[in-house]
Amino acid sequence: MRKRALSSKAPLVILRFYIIAVCMSAFIPFLNPARVSGMISKNASLFTCAVSYSAIGDNFVRALSMGWISQGALTTAYIGALTGGLSVALLGAAFCLCFGNIKMCRLGVKLSALGALTGIAGMTVLRLAYNSFALTSRPDRVEPMLPVGIAAFWGLFGLMLIFSGAIWAAMPKAPEGAKYEMAPKYRLFLMMMPFLALVVLFAYLPLWGWRYAFFDYRAGFDLTMDNFVGLKWLRYLFSNPATRADIVRVLKNTFAMSGLGIATSWLPMTFAILLTEIRSNKSKRVIQTLTTIPNFISWVLVYSVAFAIFSTEGFLNWALASIGVIESGAGTNHLMSNTDIWLKMWAWGTWKGLGWSAIIYIAGISSIDQQLYEAATVDGAGRFQKMWHITVPGLMSTYFVLLLLSIANILTNGMDQYFVFFNPANRESIQVLDLFVYHLGLSGNTSYSIPLATLIGMMKSLISVTLLFMANKASALIRGESIV
Amino acid sequence: MFKRSAADYVFDAVNILFFTLFTLLCVFPIYYLFINTISDNSLVQAGQVNLYPRGIQFDNYLALLNVGDLGNAAMVTVGRTLLGTVTMALTCALVGYLVTQNAMFGRKVIYRGIVVIMYFNAGLVPWYLNMSMLGLTNNFWGYIIPAIVQPFNVILVKTYVESIPGELQESAFIDGAGYLTVFGRIILPLCKPILATIAVFGAVMHWNSFMDSVILMGGDPNLYTLQHRLYLYLNKATNLGKLMNSGGSISEADVTSALNSRVVSLTVAMVTIIPILLVYPFMQRYFQKGIMLGAVKG
Numbered sequence: 001m002r003k004r005a006l007s008s009k010a011p012l013v014i015l016r017f018y019i020i021a022v023c024m025s026a027f028i029p030f031l032n033p034a035r036v037s038g039m040i041s042k043n044a045s046l047f048t049c050a051v052s053y054s055a056i057g058d059n060f061v062r063a064l065s066m067g068w069i070s071q072g073a074l075t076t077a078y079i080g081a082l083t084g085g086l087s088v089a090l091l092g093a094a095f096c097l098c099f100g101n102i103k104m105c106r107l108g109v110k111l112s113a114l115g116a117l118t119g120i121a122g123m124t125v126l127r128l129a130y131n132s133f134a135l136t137s138r139p140d141r142v143e144p145m146l147p148v149g150i151a152a153f154w155g156l157f158g159l160m161l162i163f164s165g166a167i168w169a170a171m172p173k174a175p176e177g178a179k180y181e182m183a184p185k186y187r188l189f190l191m192m193m194p195f196l197a198l199v200v201l202f203a204y205l206p207l208w209g210w211r212y213a214f215f216d217y218r219a220g221f222d223l224t225m226d227n228f229v230g231l232k233w234l235r236y237l238f239s240n241p242a243t244r245a246d247i248v249r250v251l252k253n254t255f256a257m258s259g260l261g262i263a264t265s266w267l268p269m270t271f272a273i274l275l276t277e278i279r280s281n282k283s284k285r286v287i288q289t290l291t292t293i294p295n296f297i298s299w300v301l302v303y304s305v306a307f308a309i310f311s312t313e314g315f316l317n318w319a320l321a322s323i324g325v326i327e328s329g330a331g332t333n334h335l336m337s338n339t340d341i342w343l344k345m346w347a348w349g350t351w352k353g354l355g356w357s358a359i360i361y362i363a364g365i366s367s368i369d370q371q372l373y374e375a376a377t378v379d380g381a382g383r384f385q386k387m388w389h390i391t392v393p394g395l396m397s398t399y400f401v402l403l404l405l406s407i408a409n410i411l412t413n414g415m416d417q418y419f420v421f422f423n424p425a426n427r428e429s430i431q432v433l434d435l436f437v438y439h440l441g442l443s444g445n446t447s448y449s450i451p452l453a454t455l456i457g458m459m460k461s462l463i464s465v466t467l468l469f470m471a472n473k474a475s476a477l478i479r480g481e482s483i484v
Numbered sequence: 485m486f487k488r489s490a491a492d493y494v495f496d497a498v499n500i501l502f503f504t505l506f507t508l509l510c511v512f513p514i515y516y517l518f519i520n521t522i523s524d525n526s527l528v529q530a531g532q533v534n535l536y537p538r539g540i541q542f543d544n545y546l547a548l549l550n551v552g553d554l555g556n557a558a559m560v561t562v563g564r565t566l567l568g569t570v571t572m573a574l575t576c577a578l579v580g581y582l583v584t585q586n587a588m589f590g591r592k593v594i595y596r597g598i599v600v601i602m603y604f605n606a607g608l609v610p611w612y613l614n615m616s617m618l619g620l621t622n623n624f625w626g627y628i629i630p631a632i633v634q635p636f637n638v639i640l641v642k643t644y645v646e647s648i649p650g651e652l653q654e655s656a657f658i659d660g661a662g663y664l665t666v667f668g669r670i671i672l673p674l675c676k677p678i679l680a681t682i683a684v685f686g687a688v689m690h691w692n693s694f695m696d697s698v699i700l701m702g703g704d705p706n707l708y709t710l711q712h713r714l715y716l717y718l719n720k721a722t723n724l725g726k727l728m729n730s731g732g733s734i735s736e737a738d739v740t741s742a743l744n745s746r747v748v749s750l751t752v753a754m755v756t757i758i759p760i761l762l763v764y765p766f767m768q769r770y771f772q773k774g775i776m777l778g779a780v781k782g
Binding site for chain 2: 189212297442
């Protein structure tokens with residue numbers, strides 16, 4: 001009995017995976033069946049073309065006005081892409097229904113057949129669109145081309161239609177009076193699906209981009225086996241003296257700034273302990289409120305504050321002039337200097353974050369058992385003894401976790417701060433790894449910028465994860481409790 | 485009451501002095517910014533406004549209305565803050581609730597998969613190329629959609645939902661309610677405090693967000709956020725100022741433009757800070773609740 005149930009499930013499982021494969025193909029630019037012209041971006045997938053008309057239409061503004069191509073052809077192409085998108089949506093719905101009971105599964109299979117039909121129709125429309133593109137008077141300016149995607153999707157959809165039909169015929173009929181039902185575990189899973197898709201789309205799909213690190217890639221070019229270069233960029237990174245010098249300099253900055261942060265990581269704890277020593281609750285609250293404000297203004301705003309105070313017309317020059325250190329009007333723009341950048345950046349970070357980071361310790365102090373303090377008082381312990389022997393040990397566990405996390409994050413300084421304070425004068429000492437990758441990959445324009453930036457980002461991610469893993473293990477060993 | 489020793493008094497005095505100074509250090513720069521924007525501009529340029537406002541006027545704020553691209557930037561920022569916060573908070577609430585349901589197929593894997601992305605990312609370039617492939621560069625939705633699922637907020641909601649007695653849900657299930665009904669009628673109303681917390685976190689994040697505008701929207705100035713505009717003004721002011729200092733040949737118009745840029749930058753900065761300062765005192769307890777709950781799960 002059980003075996004039969006299993007074997008009747010197998011085709012459905014295959015169908016589900018098949019649907020996933022088709023839906024994913026809709027996101028692959030190479031398979032885009034809507035790319036009926038070389039003018040349409042190589043990076044646009046069927047999905048992109050279906051959700052926005054501009055992915056197709058924007059490339060033909062000139063061709064349209066010159067009469068090289070008709071509006072009808074563009075509309076046809078868009079309708080084709082839209083129909084293709086619709087079929088993917090239908091298949092998605094079919095995928096969900098195939099998790100239900102027999103009655104629901106039958107509906108799902110019907111829907112997948114319908115989706116396949118819609119898809120075939122969409123591909124046919126796209127083929128027609130290609131035909132009208134091919135009729136253009138200026139093939140050199142419209143670049144009509146028959147995308148591989150049309151044939152590929154035709155095949156995929158055709159196979160799906162046949163497969164669905166076969167399953168439909170082989171599947172037992174639902175018993176009389178059955179309702180549409182689905183087991184809770186699948187219902188919950190399906191509710192989760194859209195959000196899971198978001199996570200995959202924005203956090204896991206980019207991993208696919210790591211392949212750029214192994215190709216000779218420039219923006220706008222193709223990735224083919226011809227420009228596959230293996231570990232060339234890794235070797236380049238270490239053998240080219242200029243890049244090596246860059247990397248050493250950037251790593252020095254990164255470690256210096258992270259190191260300053262780690263070396264002063266006890267500050268928030270001290271801040272919290274001292275704050276709780278203030279007797280008036282009201283002033284405690286006021287201090288806490290006012291010192292956390294900087295945490296909530298963005299780095300750009302911090303920079304504008306810095307600008308107001310340290311630029312040529314700023315407060316600092318006035319103050320220096322008024323105590324006679326410099327002559328009035330002789331002040332310079334202090335943000336344009338390269339001296340002590342590490343310390344300055346650390347100071348801004350502390351200014352912004354100290355009050356905020358202390359909150360977690362303040363919460364920690366309030367959760368320490370009051371009886372400990374009372375007992376210590378009875379035993380004649382003084383104020384400082386209580387701080388040192390009760391409060392500090394009580395906070396150590398929190399401190400330890402945060403310390404491990406900051407060590408694991410040693411390569412990650414964040415970018416906003418360094419980006420806004422960056423200028424040609426302080427370039428040498430402010431460029432941390434994150435900023436370097438940005439400058440190299442997104443504003444650099446050399447032959448190696450994208451692969452190299454990808455490679456460095458990739459290595460950074462791998463090292464960070466390893467560090468985190470080690471920190472987690474260390475925490476488990478020492479405290480008997482893991483962090484993540 | 486216990487007796488205070490001399491050392492106690494000294495300690496208290498030093499302590500209070502330290503906190504007073506640090507608090508001033510936190511507040512004074514913002515105050516300085518503020519008095520510079522409401523004082524007479526000629527006095528500001530002469531460096532005469534340093535400790536208190538002189539010749540109070542609000543023309544700078546009115547003048548902002550005439551700076552064309554600012555209105556647009558403000559609309560983009562307000563739009564993304566409202567839309568982004570609402571979608572993020574509701575989604576994270578639902579996701580946070582769903583991951584507490586043990587019955588879910590693959591629950592553990594899914595939850596870990598969501599949490600891991602806090603610590604792990606592919607890197608800037610692959611991320612950018614991915615966004616561009618999805619058509620979210622130079623597109624307003626590029627601000628909203630990627631920010632919908634926030635792992636940290638999911639953890640906050642999950643921890644909170646787990647503290648709600650399970651009997652409440654069970655009895656509703658027995659009465660025939662579905663998961664979404666239970667979520668909408670029972671969990672969501674009970675989650676109001678944590679919902680407020682993540683909404684406040686989200687709103688501040690969206691309001692302050694800046695790099696995504698720089699990286700993703702480079703091709704469409706109409707989509708720049710307020711923070712991005714502010715950065716551009718600041719840069720303009722710095723560069724013109726540098727030119728003047730180096731004695732390069734610059735016209736009268738450049739000088740005016742530099743000073744104007746300075747005043748405009750500071751005023752824009754003030755306009756951007758004010759909303760945060762206004763809501764902050766009311767929201768403070770939510771922030772603190774958030775960070776404490778977050779501390780539970782590292």
